[in-house]
Amino acid sequence: MNTKSLNTRDERGAVGIKAIIALVIVGVFVYAGIQLIPLYWDHWNFEDEVTTNVQFAYVNYDREKVQEALTAAIYGMLDKIGAQYEKKNVRVKVDNNTKKITVEVWYSRTHNFPVFPPNPKPFYIKVENTPIS
Structure with a gap:
């Protein structure tokens, strides 16, 4: 009986199973990336847009309407990315004397x-800006 050929045949089957398992694992990571990376990408872009709006708020808006204009702009940005939010969780504080603006969202x-709790995924940003005197 030829035992060498029998063992070689068994090893080839084991390699095939390992390859399938490796492909399944890679597939899970690719699926996770496709599902989660856009959420974080939108979060970083949202934070960048809010920071830019806060930095140029006194240039782009009337001094008396900075708070209302920033709040409306943030609502628009949140709607654009399809976020779920409550209006009470969008806080814009403006001090017109020191021109300090604080935004919390x-x-x-x-x-x-399915294996990445919680769903929906909560996000938070806090942006503060005080102009140079």
Whole structure:
């Protein structure tokens, strides 16, 4: 009986199973990336847009209407990315004497990745800006 050929045949089957398992694992990571990376990408872009709006608020808006204009702009940005939020969780504080602006936003986004709790995923940003005197 030829035992060498029998063992070689068994090893080839084991390699095939390992390759399938490796492909399944890679597939899970790719699916996770497709589901989660856009959420974080939108969060970083949202934070960047809010920071830019806060930095140029006194240039772009009337001094008396800075708070209302920033709040409306933030609502628009949140709607644009499809975020779930409550208006009480969008806080814009403006001190016209020192021109200090503080923005805090809590919002959430849903995803379709079942093993990544919580769903919806909560996000938070806090942006402060005080101009140079």
